[in-house]
Amino acid sequence: MSQPLDTDTLETAAENPVVGIDQSRGDFKYDVNYEFDAGTGLNENTVRYISSVKKEAPWILDFRLKALKTFLDKPMPTHWATKDLENIHFDKIRYYLSSGQKPKRTWDEVPDDIKKTFERLGIPEQERKFLAGVEAQFDSEAAYSNIKDLVAKQGVIFANSTEALREHPEIFRKFFGKVIPTGDNKFSALNSAVFSGGSFIYVPPGVKVAQPLQAYFRINAENFGQFERTLIIADEGSEVVYMEGCTAPKFSTSTLHSAVVELVALKGAKIQYITVQNWANNVFNLVTKRGVAHEEAEIKWIDCNIGSRLTMKYPGVVLKGRKARGEVLSIALANDGQHQDTGAKMIHAADETTSNIIAKSISVGQGRSTYRGVVHIPKHLKGCKNNTECDALLINANSRTDTYPAISVRGDRHAVQHEASVSKVSADQIFYMQSRGLTEGQAMSLSVNGFINDLARQFPMEYSVELKRLIDLEMEGSVG
Amino acid sequence: MSLLEIKNLHVAIGEKEIVKGLSLAIRSGEVHAIMGPNGTGKSTLSKAIAGHPDYTITSGDVLLDGKSILALEADERARAGLFLAFQYPSEIPGVSIANFLRAAQQARMAEGEELDASAYYKRLYSKMDLLKIDRKFTSRSVNDGFSGGEKKRCEILQMAMLEPKFALMDETDSGLDIDALRIVADGVNTMRGPNLGVLLITHYQRLLDYIIPDHVHVMYDGRLVKSGDKSLALELEAKGYDWVKKELAIV
Numbered sequence: 086m087s088q089p090l091d092t093d094t095l096e097t098a099a100e101n102p103v104v105g106i107d108q109s110r111g112d113f114k115y116d117v118n119y120e121f122d123a124g125t126g127l128n129e130n131t132v133r134y135i136s137s138v139k140k141e142a143p144w145i146l147d148f149r150l151k152a153l154k155t156f157l158d159k160p161m162p163t164h165w166a167t168k169d170l171e172n173i174h175f176d177k178i179r180y181y182l183s184s185g186q187k188p189k190r191t192w193d194e195v196p197d198d199i200k201k202t203f204e205r206l207g208i209p210e211q212e213r214k215f216l217a218g219v220e221a222q223f224d225s226e227a228a229y230s231n232i233k234d235l236v237a238k239q240g241v242i243f244a245n246s247t248e249a250l251r252e253h254p255e256i257f258r259k260f261f262g263k264v265i266p267t268g269d270n271k272f273s274a275l276n277s278a279v280f281s282g283g284s285f286i287y288v289p290p291g292v293k294v295a296q297p298l299q300a301y302f303r304i305n306a307e308n309f310g311q312f313e314r315t316l317i318i319a320d321e322g323s324e325v326v327y328m329e330g331c332t333a334p335k336f337s338t339s340t341l342h343s344a345v346v347e348l349v350a351l352k353g354a355k356i357q358y359i360t361v362q363n364w365a366n367n368v369f370n371l372v373t374k375r376g377v378a379h380e381e382a383e384i385k386w387i388d389c390n391i392g393s394r395l396t397m398k399y400p401g402v403v404l405k406g407r408k409a410r411g412e413v414l415s416i417a418l419a420n421d422g423q424h425q426d427t428g429a430k431m432i433h434a435a436d437e438t439t440s441n442i443i444a445k446s447i448s449v450g451q452g453r454s455t456y457r458g459v460v461h462i463p464k465h466l467k468g469c470k471n472n473t474e475c476d477a478l479l480i481n482a483n484s485r486t487d488t489y490p491a492i493s494v495r496g497d498r499h500a501v502q503h504e505a506s507v508s509k510v511s512a513d514q515i516f517y518m519q520s521r522g523l524t525e526g527q528a529m530s531l532s533v534n535g536f537i538n539d540l541a542r543q544f545p546m547e548y549s550v551e552l553k554r555l556i557d558l559e560m561e562g563s564v565g
Numbered sequence: 566m567s568l569l570e571i572k573n574l575h576v577a578i579g580e581k582e583i584v585k586g587l588s589l590a591i592r593s594g595e596v597h598a599i600m601g602p603n604g605t606g607k608s609t610l611s612k613a614i615a616g617h618p619d620y621t622i623t624s625g626d627v628l629l630d631g632k633s634i635l636a637l638e639a640d641e642r643a644r645a646g647l648f649l650a651f652q653y654p655s656e657i658p659g660v661s662i663a664n665f666l667r668a669a670q671q672a673r674m675a676e677g678e679e680l681d682a683s684a685y686y687k688r689l690y691s692k693m694d695l696l697k698i699d700r701k702f703t704s705r706s707v708n709d710g711f712s713g714g715e716k717k718r719c720e721i722l723q724m725a726m727l728e729p730k731f732a733l734m735d736e737t738d739s740g741l742d743i744d745a746l747r748i749v750a751d752g753v754n755t756m757r758g759p760n761l762g763v764l765l766i767t768h769y770q771r772l773l774d775y776i777i778p779d780h781v782h783v784m785y786d787g788r789l790v791k792s793g794d795k796s797l798a799l800e801l802e803a804k805g806y807d808w809v810k811k812e813l814a815i816v
Contacts, residue, residue, distance in 0.1 A: 514657065522643040527640075
């Protein structure tokens with residue numbers, strides 16, 4: 086049996102029937118009985134449990150066990166990153182929780198308590214309106230996964246990683262762990278040991294998927310770690326847009342989300358990967374995202390980070406083939422008690438490759454934003470271009486912003502441009518808007534939306550509307 | 566018919582008293598001008614009435630239709646019917662004038678009520694036609710990179726759209742060339758009527774050549790020291806502020 090825990094937020098959701106990935110900031114939860122539970126803490130048995138529940142091939146268990154060792158051996162990256170990482174208690178986290186490993190194909194089959202959650206988040210409605218396929222992950226596994234017939238007939242594969250490993254091992258294994266090796270960092274190693282869920286997408290040569298594919302990641306349980314693993318392969322000349330949304334209820338204890346996302350764009354392919362996350366402020370969000378763009382291919386990351394206690398995420402593109410293009414458009418909003426440590430990595434590895442980074446951060450109250458960027462262009466290449474723009478907006482004097490751009494360009498046959506700016510929403514600006522009848526919260530929200538306007542315009546409409554709404558909620562809540 | 570009453574108002578910035586007991590009543594349909602030398606507290610007066618948090622009202626009261634507005638936030642005062650046209654309007658990068666005004670209109674609606682977008686644009690365009698403002702103007706970001714004249718035009722358009730009961734115009738003419746001055750004056754004259762009361766704050770007589778006030782007050786050292794009709798402005802222009810100072814010294 087399940088029952089709603091807080092009726093207040095339920096009512097709020099009912100008042101706002103507009104489709105959105107998150108109306109009431111995702112702060113609600115229904116009780117769920119989990120059939121599969123790896124228990125608390127992490128050791129070899131945890132990894133073996135996960136692998137056996139998933140009935141995995143021996144090579145995967147092997148891969149996981151090696152990764153566990155790498156994870157345990159690697160130190161926390163606190164020599165450059167925040168000490169707050171030390172507050173993650175790996176022995177108090179639950180690493181696998183699910184009600185089954187096989188996602189349902191229709192919403193009717195999804196268990197009521199889980200279905201209610203996604204209905205409240207508006208997922209089935211979004212699917213009907215504008216999506217080519219949806220995967221909805223609830224804690225460790227996808228509860229629902231479906232792709233429209235038309236898209237499936239084109240040969241597009243859209244599945245969760247558990248299924249894909251079973252049904253498409255030949256493609257999966259060829260690319261899995263190649264873009265982001267296990268030992269890339271401590272958290273990619275952790276993910277490699279205990280990964281579950283996440284999307285696997287394969288788009289055949291020349292196929293252009295007209296509507297976006299969407300995944301929704303929902304954390305429901307307390308003291309839980311979500312470790313989805315996403316792998317997207319766009320074969321030659323194909324195109325795909327993938328969008329992900331994430332929420333979790335607020336808990337007094339911390340929750341860990343540590344995903345690994347690998348993208349492969351083969352010759353002439355285009356991948357656009359859009360994230361609008363709105364984590365509750367107890368979530369450690371430590372995600373590794375990277376793509377490889379082959380000749381004339383294009384990878385574009387659109388990354389909106391709202392919420393969480395600490396986010397560390399630097400989507401990257403390895404520009405491996407001639408004339409490959411990489412782009413990161415990133416927006417981070419750090420409110421009181423939050424640290425958004427975000428950025429981008431562009432590794433140029435072929436001639437005439439182009440990269441573009443536009444990062445905008447907003448720090449409110451005690452909120453802290455950090456931009457870290459890497460642009461690397463080695464000496465033997467020619468005709469490479471990079472443009473980097475980092476803009477920070479500060480709302481009130483306590484907030485903090487840091488920029489750490491690392492641009493290493495060797496050789497003289499490249500064009501590189503870097504711009505950074507810091508601006509403040511002044512008391513006079515707020516008073517000006519208030520004198521037109523806007524409340525303080527509305528005024529701040531408008532300033533923030535204005536600040537990100539040129540970036541948000543590049544997002545698909547449904548997402549820029551959603552982003553605006555999330556910012557409105559965030560700013561309304563920040564007026565004390 | 567509305568009434569804005571300023572009663573024995575004292576305003577301080579920090580510890581320093583700037584407005585030292587000022588009283589004035591403005592009715593709908595009236596245009597009052599306050600003139601005075603620099604540093605005499607004119608701008609302080611308008612910002613304090615509008616509710617700027619840096620200005621402390623130490624005593625006295627401001628009443629709108631008999632009710633004190635001093636406990637209200639700036640935005641609540643605006644929604645109650647006050648409008649402050651700024652001497653130096655703020656820039657809001659990335660927010661178009663059309664969206665800004667739309668948000669301001671939306672803020673005046675009851676919770677859950679949604680502004681009708683097509684009706685809004687129809688109204689916006691009719692006001693722009695009335696004020697002879699180019700249609701392209703409202704797609705620009707609010708005051709961002711505007712010339713002095715464009716900023717004033719933006720203020721006037723906002724005033725026309727928000728239809729306040731009382732408009733406080735703080736040195737609206739400062740830094741304007743004659744063409745820009747005409748824009749402001751034409752705008753105010755177009756809106757002038759039985760439903761609008763205006764308080765013009767100005768250093769120079771020349772604005773009053775274009776907007777003929779019903780009442781003129783001279784402000785000096787935080788107080789109104791002389792009141793009269795439009796001829797007072799001309800007298801002031803001819804004799805200079807020293808004339809007032811001398812007269813005060815004699816008194």
